[in-house]
Amino acid sequence: MSEASRRRSTGARAAAAVVVVVLIGAGLGAWLLVRAGGGPGPCDRLLKDRRVQAALEPQQGVGCADLGEAVKRATASAGGTGQHSLQQAQAMKNVLLALADDGGPGTDGRVTVPLAEAVGDYADDTHATLGPGDADYARHGLAADAPWQDKNGVHMAVDRRTLLRALSALSAEPTSYATLRAASTRRASGELTSAGTDPAVHPMRNAWVLGSFDAVADHARKGLGKERLGDWDRTVQSVLTAHMAATIPPYAQDPAGHVLATWQRSLHTAQPGAVFTRLEEQGVLMTQAWGKARGTGASELSSMVGQARDVADQARSEGLRSLS
Numbered sequence: 001m002s003e004a005s006r007r008r009s010t011g012a013r014a015a016a017a018v019v020v021v022v023l024i025g026a027g028l029g030a031w032l033l034v035r036a037g038g039g040p041g042p043c044d045r046l047l048k049d050r051r052v053q054a055a056l057e058p059q060q061g062v063g064c065a066d067l068g069e070a071v072k073r074a075t076a077s078a079g080g081t082g083q084h085s086l087q088q089a090q091a092m093k094n095v096l097l098a099l100a101d102d103g104g105p106g107t108d109g110r111v112t113v114p115l116a117e118a119v120g121d122y123a124d125d126t127h128a129t130l131g132p133g134d135a136d137y138a139r140h141g142l143a144a145d146a147p148w149q150d151k152n153g154v155h156m157a158v159d160r161r162t163l164l165r166a167l168s169a170l171s172a173e174p175t176s177y178a179t180l181r182a183a184s185t186r187r188a189s190g191e192l193t194s195a196g197t198d199p200a201v202h203p204m205r206n207a208w209v210l211g212s213f214d215a216v217a218d219h220a221r222k223g224l225g226k227e228r229l230g231d232w233d234r235t236v237q238s239v240l241t242a243h244m245a246a247t248i249p250p251y252a253q254d255p256a257g258h259v260l261a262t263w264q265r266s267l268h269t270a271q272p273g274a275v276f277t278r279l280e281e282q283g284v285l286m287t288q289a290w291g292k293a294r295g296t297g298a299s300e301l302s303s304m305v306g307q308a309r310d311v312a313d314q315a316r317s318e319g320l321r322s323l324s
Helices: 003-025 042-048 050-056 064-075 086-102 109-120 123-130 135-139 160-170 174-192 202-220 226-240 255-268 275-280 282-293 298-323
Strands: 148-150 153-155
Touching (some): 042 050, 042 086, 050 064, 064 086, 064 109, 086 153, 086 160, 109 160, 123 135, 123 174, 160 202, 160 298, 174 226, 174 255, 174 282, 202 282, 202 298, 226 255, 226 275, 255 282, 275 282, 282 298
Antiparallel strands (some): 148 153
16 A cells, blocks of 8 residues: 555544544434435434424424424423323324334434323323224324314324334334333323223223234334343333332222232333233233222133233234334
């Protein structure tokens, strides 16, 4: 190699090193705007998506570092009430459509966790979309359909496959996945114990929704090595049990809290290597806790638990097909 060639090679390596140091120092990590090969990175695709840009209006200058918080500002209800305006609901629908088409912004929790929190604020809508049998959500699930309002508030819908893909886009980062599942778990506990709960309907719908989240988890964990799988499981277990009650409240005093705490206690005691299996049992365990607390007879409870297991397994299988 000539002296001139050596100088050019040394200079190129030095320049590359400077770029790496600058990027690491900037904290861009897993959500680089540009991939190493020169193509757009996952965050860049989202930022350039016209649906995301419309969702974020009138905010200006949003970048990767503040994308998640910007989405929260555009979509989240005041005080986490779950009550949204039509504009907020449309913004969330835009974001879900973009996530499903473009993929997630990477695996940096500083971006994905706020996005998951924003999606979790729409747990009523995502629960109804994932669960079978809600005609209103089926009618409004096309991409061009606008959110709607009725006596219960504002609602938005996407089709089930789109929602599964959007959830999966955030779920490789375990705290984000746990944030999404925690919101759905709270929704399931409330529905299961509300007045007018139908033992033939609601436990099965909850099992279907939670089985769908099993599919999202299964898909998100693909490609993770044994060590990373263990880390993912431990993080999800920790987040989902972080606010577990010190004692399980009596069902008569706090029905939803009783079912939720019973489930969390079961997950908390799962041994390493068994966390994912325990997640797959959530619909069954919540049905069992609810049935026992309300004094359901042994034969009827056994039948309900068996149905919940079958429904959750079917939902997981259908969800994986949608994500394949």
